[in-house]
Structures are given as structure tokens and as C-alpha cells.
Amino acid sequence: PSPEAWWKSAVVYQIYPRSFADSDGDGVGDLRGIIERLDHLAALGVDVLWLSPVYPSPQDDNGYDISDYQDIDPTFGTLADFDDLLAAVHARSMKLVMDLVVNHTSDEHPWFTESRQGPDSPKRDWYWWRPARDGARSGTPGAEPNNWRSFFSGSAWEYDESGDAYYLHLFSRKQPDLNWENPEVRSAVHRMMNWWLDRGVDGFRMDVINLISKDPALADRTHHGAGPRIHEFLQEMHREVFAGRPERLLTVGEMPGVTVEEARLFTDPKRAEVDMVFQFEHVGLDHGDGKFDVTPLNLLDLKASLGRWQDGLAGTGWNSLYWNNHDQPRVVSRFGDDGPAHRVRSATMLATVLHLHRGTPYVYQGEELGMTNALFTSIGDFRDIESLNHYAEAVDGGADPARVLAGLRAMGRDNARTPMQWDASPHAGFTTGTPWIPVNPNHTEVNAAAAYDDPASVFHHYRRLIELRHSEPAVAYGDFTMLLPDDPRVYAFTRRLVAADGTATELLVLGNFTGRPAEAGPPDDGWRDTELLIGNVPDPGRLGTTVTLAPWEARVHRRR
Ligand code: TEU
Numbered sequence: 001p002s003p004e005a006w007w008k009s010a011v012v013y014q015i016y017p018r019s020f021a022d023s024d025g026d027g028v029g030d031l032r033g034i035i036e037r038l039d040h041l042a043a044l045g046v047d048v049l050w051l052s053p054v055y056p057s058p059q060d061d062n063g064y065d066i067s068d069y070q071d072i073d074p075t076f077g078t079l080a081d082f083d084d085l086l087a088a089v090h091a092r093s094m095k096l097v098m099d100l101v102v103n104h105t106s107d108e109h110p111w112f113t114e115s116r117q118g119p120d121s122p123k124r125d126w127y128w129w130r131p132a133r134d135g136a137r138s139g140t141p142g143a144e145p146n147n148w149r150s151f152f153s154g155s156a157w158e159y160d161e162s163g164d165a166y167y168l169h170l171f172s173r174k175q176p177d178l179n180w181e182n183p184e185v186r187s188a189v190h191r192m193m194n195w196w197l198d199r200g201v202d203g204f205r206m207d208v209i210n211l212i213s214k215d216p217a218l219a220d221r222t223h224h225g226a227g228p229r230i231h232e233f234l235q236e237m238h239r240e241v242f243a244g245r246p247e248r249l250l251t252v253g254e255m256p257g258v259t260v261e262e263a264r265l266f267t268d269p270k271r272a273e274v275d276m277v278f279q280f281e282h283v284g285l286d287h288g289d290g291k292f293d294v295t296p297l298n299l300l301d302l303k304a305s306l307g308r309w310q311d312g313l314a315g316t317g318w319n320s321l322y323w324n325n326h327d328q329p330r331v332v333s334r335f336g337d338d339g340p341a342h343r344v345r346s347a348t349m350l351a352t353v354l355h356l357h358r359g360t361p362y363v364y365q366g367e368e369l370g371m372t373n374a375l376f377t378s379i380g381d382f383r384d385i386e387s388l389n390h391y392a393e394a395v396d397g398g399a400d401p402a403r404v405l406a407g408l409r410a411m412g413r414d415n416a417r418t419p420m421q422w423d424a425s426p427h428a429g430f431t432t433g434t435p436w437i438p439v440n441p442n443h444t445e446v447n448a449a450a451a452y453d454d455p456a457s458v459f460h461h462y463r464r465l466i467e468l469r470h471s472e473p474a475v476a477y478g479d480f481t482m483l484l485p486d487d488p489r490v491y492a493f494t495r496r497l498v499a500a501d502g503t504a505t506e507l508l509v510l511g512n513f514t515g516r517p518a519e520a521g522p523p524d525d526g527w528r529d530t531e532l533l534i535g536n537v538p539d540p541g542r543l544g545t546t547v548t549l550a551p552w553e554a555r556v557h558r559r560r
Contacts, residue, residue: 006248007275007360008318009476010047011466012097014364016326017054017076018062019419022431029419029430031077031085037422040448042092044368044459045466048250049089050097050205052326054082058108060174061152061385062326062417064099064207065106069192086200095202097250102189103208104175111188112176118163126185127176128168130157130218138164147220153389170211170224172385180212180233190240197241203250206274209234210255210266225257231265234273243272252320252360254278260312267317276320276360281305283328292390292407297335299488299513307482307493310358314479319359323350324367329415333373336552337515343370343446345552346515348461348536352554353491353511355465358480363462365420369451370458373415374440379405383437387412423449456538464534472533472558473497474505489518490549507533508557512549521546522557530557 021033031054041049053063054076063073072082089096105112115123136143139159145166148156150173157166158173168177178185193204213227234253242249253266253274266273282305288295313319323331332338336346347370355361376382379391379401387408394404414437421443422429428443440446451459469475478495491511498504508527512518527543535555541547543557 004477005269005275005318007048007250009469009473010250010360011045011355011469012048012050012250012252012360012362013041013044013046014050014052014325014362016052016365016417018052018436019417019430020365021420021422022433022435025431025433026075027431027433027436028075030075031072031081035081035085035088038088038092038094041094043452044363044463045470046094046363048095048097048202050252050362051099053099053101058106058174060106060172064101065104065108065172065175066101067106067108067110070195083199090200095248095250097203097205097252098196098201099207100193100204100209101207102178103211104169104171104177107174107176111178115176116160116162116167119165124163125182126179128179128214128218129163129165130168131165132159138166146218147222148218148224151224152386153393168218170208172389177214178212180214180229181216186233186236187240190237193237193241197245197247197249202247204252206251206253208256209253209274210258210262210277223257226255226262231271231273234266235271238272251275252278256280260309263309264313264317267313276318278320278322278325279309281309283323286334287411292394292404292411294407294410299491300486302335303482303485303491306357307480307485310480310482314358319357320362321354321357321359322362322364323354324364324416325362326364326416327413328364329411329413330371330373331367332370333415334410335513338370338372340445342515342552343372344456344458345536345550347458349511349513349552349554351458351462351465352534352536352556353509355469356475356493356495356507356509356556358476358478358495361465361469364416366416368459368462369421369446369448371418371421371446372440372442373409374418374438376405376409376412376414379408381438382408382412382414384413384417387414421447423447456536461534461536468534468556472505472507473499474507474558478505478507483523484520487520489514489516490520492520494523503560506559508543508559509554510547510549510556511554512552515551517551518549519546520549527557527559530559532556533558 017029020029021037022029023032055066056068056071056073057063115127130145132138132143144155144157150156152172159166169175210226213230215227251274255277258279263277285301286297332347395401419430419435419439424444428439451457474495474497478497481494483492495507533556537550537553
């Protein structure tokens with residue numbers, strides 16, 4: 001049998017550089033700040049760091065609008081700082097993965113400024129330029145080439161007078177979509193990727209990579225999805241960039257709307273596309289009519305969804321596991337209870353359940369501290385273009401501003417973007433200046449310095465979970481079986497691995513998703529003699545025929 005891929009037993013940590021650590025007091029995090037805090041990550045034990053974009057950018061979407069793919073934004077530092085960071089990460093035996101944002105560039109990228117010159121520009125075809133709809137007068141309402149909507153509100157088309165045409169932008173109007181039908185675009189991207197890999201980076205997290213292929217007909221429709229050439233483009237990228245490199249690299253494709261059937265194709269190693277994908281199903285379960293219309297999570301839906309992904313990628317393919325990233329509200333506030341009584345317990349329960357699934361877990365900065373959603377009160381507190389555009393559009397359309405604000409407070413991306421809480425000092429040790437977005441006032445209690453000193457902290461729990469994945473092969477490689485699919489309170493499953501010598505290891509994972517005690521039992525009576533591998537309450541006691549889980553309790557038992 002072929003050896004298991006290294007990333008199956010790895011844990012990835014996402015850094016959002018703007019909010020991680022500021023070394024020069026300008027209120028924005030930077031590369032030197034990350035270097036100074038690497039010991040935190042080494043102590044946590046993560047294997048890979050994923051850096052959100054640090055390239056030169058007008059920062060319309062906090063760096064996801066790139067104006068130069070082969071440099072560092074002065075806000076974050078220099079290429080020399082980057083090389084130092086890479087060396088420091090490698091010196092601690094960790095890897096560094098870059099964000100690859102190639103569905104679109106900034107409108108200030110030279111490729112686009114050239115393309116924009118007019119129909120005769122040699123780079124005209126590098127982007128999606130289209131005339132007004134048949135018979136419509138350019139620039140008038142409804143004249144856009146099709147009905148596509150931007151992820152950030154409004155039409156996905158922007159009229160440009162100089163060439164009397166519209167360009168496509170699935171995100172902000174400052175993020176024009178690249179035309180991947182054009183082979184020059186693809187080879188320019190491949191060259192850029194090779195340049196970073198030659199510099200020593202260990203792979204890429206690929207932003208909305210399933211959207212790079214679009215049906216050139218650009219017909220009206222309601223949902224953005226993968227276009228017809230997506231597999232071809234990823235296989236070509238693999239050939240041109242990754243194939244034949246001896247390094248141990250990681251690729252993860254972010255894919256809004258991807259189904260489990262598609263994900264199996266994307267992650268089948270035989271097809272050589274990407275190692276794993278980020279899917280969005282479980283983070284859409286509490287969306288109502290749009291993401292800002294929040295509905296309570298139904299645990300049965302969560303189990304059904306994650307369970308289907310476990311089954312769907314069991315034989316072929318591989319899951320990414322995440323609760324949080326820079327686009328999602330904080331999980332302890334969303335699916336747990338961030339009040340003082342239950343914050344630590346619910347954060348550690350959620351962590352345990354996620355990290356015991358089969359797949360590669362991703363930890364988003366601050367998640368390992370149990371950081372919570374922010375306390376935004378007025379629209380002026382928000383910085384994110386998605387929230388600001390949504391508010392303007394909804395309120396213009398007659399929605400009640402207080403209701404719109406409630407949606408933003410619960411689901412807005414800025415919840416994830418408040419500064420990392422290092423200590424109890426003013427601005428949480430993030431900066432000596434004025435932070436670009438205010439620090440959460442709860443940093444006086446919720447911070448890394450306090451967590452290091454408390455063996456029962458969220459930090460030490462994450463550290464133990466990561467250690468467990470490294471030391472117990474059943475966590476990384478075992479089969480997954482969902483239990484109690486109809487229990488509305490307890491999340492339960494087993495993991496089972498049969499070693500080469502025939503010995504089976506079985507793990508039982510139980511998580512109480514409520515603030516009240518909940519009864520659960522092991523699936524059969526073979527669980528009397530087990531070892532407790534990890535739990536989040538002081539004296540969990542043995543596993544009988546039934547067990548009463550404390551509010552938000554999680555535990556993992558092992559039998560051999
Ligand atoms: O996000 C893509 C995406 O589909 C969403 O998660 C998006 O952020 C939004 O929340 C939809 O409601 C990626 C990046 O992670 C995000 O930060 C960028 O804004 C976006 O692509 C554009 O590059």
C-alpha cells in the first residue's frame with residue numbers, strides 16, 4: 001500500500017496578517033509581527049501556516065484584490081521580510097502556504113489597466129468584456145450583459161465608458177474576473193506560482209478556484225458555479241506547477257457551492273487536481289434568505305451534512321475540516337455559547353468534535369483562544385466591503401436598518417477580523433498604535449497570555465487535540481461512522497483503524513451541543529474498558545451503558 005499523504009495527519013493554522021500582530025505601530029499587522037509570534041504557533045503544534053494575502057493591493061477587499069502577484073504590500077513588509085518569515089517557519093519545522101487569488105485581480109493590476117485601454121489592447125481578452133444586452137443602451141439600468149449578481153451586492157458587471165463595454169466582477173468592482181479561456185492568462189498564473197514555489201513556499205490555498213472556469217456564453221442564471229473547463233484547468237495547473245516537484249506541498253481549493261460528488265473528483269489523487277477543498281455546506285445551515293438572514297442551527301442538519309461529506313470522501317478524496325476562517329463569524333458565538341459560564345466548555349467541545357473527524361483540520365487565528373464575535377453596535381463599526389455594500393443595498397431597498405444590522409452583527413466577516421488577543425493590555429498586545437479595527441473588549445479575559453497559564457484553557461485543549469492527531473493514527477486515518485443521527489443534542493461518532501498487524505483501534509467521540517445535561521450511550525457494550533483520550537470536564541467518569549454528558553461536554557474514548 002502507498003504511504004499516506006503527509007497532510008492527512010497535519011493541522012493547518014490560518015493567519016490573517018492584517019489582524020495578527022503589528023510590529024511597527026501603524027495599527028495593521030505585518031510580517032515582522034508574525035515572526036515575533038511564531039513561538040505561539042510552535043507551542044500549539046500546528047504543521048502548516050496559511051497566510052491570507054500579503055501582496056501589493058489597494059485593500060478594497062483586504063488584500064483579496066491583488067495589484068502585483070510577485071511582491072509584498074509595504075503595509076505588511078518587504079520580500080526580504082517574507083524570506084525571513086519563511087526561513088523562521090521552516091526552522092520550526094512548519095510549512096508556509098500562500099493564498100492564491102487568481103479568479104480576479106485588482107482593477108489596479110497592470111494587466112487590467114492595460115486591458116481597460118480599449119478593444120485593441122493586447123490584454124483586452126485577459127478579462128471578461130461584453131457589450132450591453134441586445135438593444136439596451138450602455139450604462140442604463142438593466143443593460144448589463146447578464147443577470148449575474150456580485151457576491152458583494154449589486155450587478156456583477158461594471159460599465160466602463162472608455163471602451164463602451166462592461167467588465168465582469170463576481171466580487172467587488174475593484175476585483176475584475178480574469179478570463180481563464182485565454183491561454184496567456186493561464187501561463188502567466190503558472191509562472192507566478194512556480195516563482196513562489198521556487199522561493200520555498202509549501203503550497204497554495206486557492207481562492208474561489210472553482211469559479212475560474214465560466215461558460216463563455218455567460219447566460220442568465222441565478223447561481224455561480226464551476227464552469228465546464230474547471231477540471232481541465234486544475235489538471236493543467238498541476239502539470240505546469242506541481243508535477244515532478246520533490247517537495248511535500250499542500251493544495252487546498254476554496255470552492256463555494258461545491259457538492260460532495262464534485263469534491264470527490266477534485267480531490268481524487270489519481271486525477272491530480274487539488275489535495276482537498278473547502279466546502280460551504282455546513283456554514284450555510286444557519287442561513288435563511290441569504291447569509292445575513294440568520295436562522296438557528298439544527299444539530300440534525302449539521303450531523304447529516306458533515307456525515308454525508310465524511311461518507312462521500314471516505315474511499316476517494318479527502319476532507320478539509322473547519323468551523324472558522326476570515327469570512328465566518330466566530331464559532332463559539334455561532335454554534336456554542338460565548339457567555340462567561342460556557343465559553344471555554346463550548347469552544348473546546350466544538351474543537352473536539354471537529355478535530356476528531358476524518359480530514360485535515362484548519363484552525364483560524366484566535367479560535368485556539370475561544371475568541372468571540374465582536375460587539376459592533378452601529379454600521380460605522382464595520383469595515384468589510386461585503387457588510388457595507390449589503391447594508392447600503394438593503395436599507396436603500398426599504399429594509400429596517402435595525403434588522404439589517406442584527407444580521408451583520410451575527411454573520412459579518414469583521415467578527416473574525418478583530419485583532420488577535422495576545423494579552424490584557426490596551427489593544428491586547430496587538431499594536432502600540434491605533435488598531436485598524438477595534439480590539440474586542442473581552443481581551444482582558446480572553447487572551448493568549450492568560451491561556452498559557454491555565455491548563456484547562458481553550459489553547460491547551462487545541463494543543464492536546466493537535467498532539468492527538470499526530471500520535472494516534474486512528475484520528476488521522478480511521479474510518480468514520482456516525483451514531484445517533486436523530487439525537488437533537490448529542491453529536492456522536494466512532495473512528496476505527498485496523499493496523500497492518502490486524503489490531504483494531506476504535507475511538508468513540510461524544511459532544512453535547514446544548515447547555516443542559518444530555519444522556520448518551522456507547523453503541524454496544526464493548527466500551528466498558530476504555531481509556532479517556534481527551535475531555536473538557538474535570539472528572540468525566542467511566543463510560544457505562546449510558547453516560548450523562550455535562551453541558552457542552554466532549555470526550556473521546558479509545559478501546560483496543
Ligand atoms: O471568499 C469566497 C466566498 O465565496 C465567500 O466566503 C465570501 O467571502 C463571502 O463571504 C460570500 O458571502 C473568498 C475569500 O475567502 C474572501 O475573503 C474574498 O472576499 C473572496 O474570496 C474574494 O476574493
